Amino acid sequence: MGVIVLNADYTYLHTISWRRAVNLMIKGKVEVVKYSDKIIQGFYRSYALPHIVRLIKFVRQVYKNKIPLHRKNIFIRDGFTCQYCGQSCRTHPTLDHIIPKSRGGPISWTNSVTACMACNQKKGSRTPREANMVLSRQPFRPTINEFTQLKMKGLGLERLLSDLIQRM
Structure with missing residues (x-):
């Protein structure tokens, strides 16, 4: 199960393992924004696993100028x-x-x-015109902000975060 990591400003950074998330929680580097419904059993008690954590300190984005092409x-x-x-x-x-x-x-x-x-x-090995196909939109190189928003949208975080902010 992956745990979503948000920066201190609630922007998406990446996904980590639940073990790494628990380790960061113990070290006081993250706070839990939302728990998952999964539970692990310890020796003396059960623990709810985090689903979303937020870094306590803001970190700079990994990609300063451009998103890598992958x-x-x-x-x-x-x-x-x-x-x-x-x-x-x-x-x-x-x-x-x-x-x-x-x-x-x-x-x-x-x-x-x-x-x-x-x-x-x-x-196949034809252009869209030759294959009589049309692109729904022109491809583009996303900026860091656009890419972060796209990742958050893909993970369903936009609605979740707006709900959390409204509750605060």
Whole structure:
């Protein structure tokens, strides 16, 4: 089970193991924002595991200037949604190069999109125009703030955090 780590300002940082989260709690480096419904049994008592923790001290973002180009980051940018048919492909997303690599297309944020397996196979080594397919939106390089918001949205944290803030 992964535990979501928020920065001191409630922005998403990353996900860690529950063991690491408990270790940070013991050291006083994080506070629990929300507990999960999972419980571990100790020698003398049971403990609820954290679901979301927040760092006590603010840490600078890992990526100062740009988000690294990785498959998973492209899937996050596109919301694990096929950019051709709009179908959710959270379980088996594929990466499609708009201008195929076989035709000299660059490996870049603006040439890479998430596609479901069916659309990726249908398009093959053709451009979208040649395959008579249309992109739902133009790919872009996200800023750090945009990427953080996309990750929070993908994890369902936006609504959860707004609910928590309203209760305070």
